[in-house]
Amino acid sequence: MTDFRAEVFQNEYLHEGADTLDAVVTVTSTGGGASAAPDLGRNRVEIIVIDCSGSMNEDGGAKIRAARQATMAAIDTLADGTLFAVIAGVDGAYALYPAKAGEVARANPNTKAEAKGVVAQVRAKGGTAIGSWLLAAGGLFNTIPDSINHCILLTDGKNQSESDRVLNDAIASCVGLFQCDARGLGTDWNIDELRRVSSSLLGTVDIIPSPDQMEAEFRALTANAMTKQVGDVALRLWTPQGSQLQFVKQVAPTIDDLTAKAAPVNPLTNDYPLGAWSGDESRDYHIRIRIPVGAVGDERLGARVMLAVDGVEQPSALVRAIWTNDEALSTRINREVAHYTGQAELADAIADGLAARDAGDADGATLKLGKAVKLAHEAGNGDTVKLLEKVVDVEDPATGTVRLKRQVEQADAMALDVRSTRTVRVNKK
């Protein structure tokens, strides 16, 4: 049995007249273990979509060979009993396994061997229409009620065979139906397209720079999906009459703005979808609320933080406001809030710096990426510092003194972009 709890980190003291509350909510699941759960009492469904467009034949066929190997590794990683299907994505979507469109198979040694046999033969020819791939996956997920649904989507190119609107409509129709981890192979794909997919479908996006890294990535993604035990968790926030929830952001392990995903429960309560959870994980959320100002000495709730786990409401934590004229209390900055404010600033500095660089604004790029180096250095984002060092030469990380590199590998710039929202957690003393 997986237990969930929510903890609130905040400075509840507001100075006289202040109206803005910041809090970090840590949501933790325990008791289920991180390994594949043997008996969920419900189906787990995994669909793998591999790009079979003509460009996968490049590099002497290295990409398509790697895609075959990676998909076979993912199939091997499926827990027995998992319902699964493999889809080939081109101008449309085609069932690879099971061969009959609209069906899924239950994983066992026989079906896995059959599926791998089919995948080993797959050839690349055609275009890229990611929206149609998502719709095909959605159609399969829709045939199985009350299941935990996950999709791995691979592309090596831009969404050229359909309009952006078709893609957006397809994404919208899949929201809440399944989670999708999107991966771009090489450097010819569009970060914005895959980020829209992963962000809307509560998954992750990343670059796989070269074909030989694909197998390990697919294995890891599948293994992670197999740990999920609770399909549908929501952060349920009650806020008082007259207040405004300014934002709700996941801030660890990655930054993802959930504000627009609010689903009303009643006039004062909204659900923010957190997707599927394993029995042993922890994520952080930063919320900011404006509430009507109280008098000194008043205490007011800024939010009741609840969790809806498969629709069942769990005990809550409180975001409180206490007005005081004791500045020693009201000026304390909560450590968690300060940390994630800094992490968001770091992500913004990277995005702004790369945008300036793409626009040919060398000064702006140097300034922003230098700031990013400084922030990453201070906060202990070691991985982000390494990514930045492939785009800029760092002279002094403490002051953020950097020079743009003359030659930057496109894969390195894309990796920095796509991983800029990865955060480190507060260093618990």
Add this chain to the structure above:
Amino acid sequence: MAACPACSEPAADGAEWCEACGADLDGDAESALATPDAPPCVSCGEPGTSIAADGYCGNCGHKQPDARDHLEIDQTPVVLVTDRGKRHHRNEDMGAIGRVDQAVVLVVCDGVSTTDNPEQASLAAAEAARDSLVEAIETDSTLLADNERRDVALRAAIERAQAAAVEIPKITGGKGSPSCTIVVGVAEPVADNTDQIAVSVAWLGDSRAYWVTADAATQLTMDHSWAQEQIADGLMEAEAANADARAHTITRWLGADAHLLEPGMASTVVDPGRFLLCSDGLWNYAADDPAMTIQMAAHTSEPDSLLGTAQNLVRFALDSGGLDNTTVALADYRTGSLPEPSPVTTAQPIDNNDDQASEDDATTAPIESYVGPDPSQQHEPTQHLPPEDTSVD
């Protein structure tokens, strides 16, 4: 033993309200929360039915007044009045009173606001000390007549209060171990001579004890505060020490991180009068001579009830600014012996933050006649600074 539905603290059977969080337990209309009879939200007027068990309004989120915001325990001739004051969001003071025949036990504790859950520490410590002494006197009726056994009992009460304070949990990522001051007092007429009262006190921190007669109030305690220690050690003149920013920093307290648990101890034999214990929320407002001010405030309500006197002292602190929580425990030995208890009256919560309403409140003694010090010369309220090793980041 039942548990409070709001905060899960144990609650005595038949208790009217939770002593830890103030939630209403017996569902009476006086302070009921989340019951059909509950009063509407004090802030937005939403019906009481939408106020949650933890006291927050389901519409505007306003925390409803807590029973501890203003609490009166009337066991005349022993009474306790404690009040949140006007600027603090909760009452972290608490006291406890007890009586065994002609002996009384008074306790006042003041939660250290820079620590976690200080309001729980003060409650637990006050009750533990009171219970310890009441049990000791009930077991040994000559206890208070024997200096040695009496002092052992006072120390034991402080130790039991410390054990209770240490039990209060810290908050994860919080400010520091729950802490509070304590002053305990015992009094009893001297055997075969009811014109004399034997009084003993023990304390840690800056909550005080006074003996109040018609002519004077005598301070029985000596604060464990930075200023007091500078003066006592001859390191500074009183004026300079009291003007220092550290003046009110307490140097001894109860709690898991208390480094010095040796209590101050004092005993004396006095003429008939009233035994007063109070937190600094009261004596801070006596600019030059707390004893004089307290004596005056205590006597402006005569010949009113003992409860009226305690209310009057608390109201003096509120009218002087009410910057801190204020607690007063009083026992009446003006006739040399304790009068028979009057029928116990239920404490009536009064709204201390609304002067208009309280003036209309029949349970509040009129105090127009009080002549106090110039409020413009008030001391700043006590700053309870945490010990250095628990400073927050």
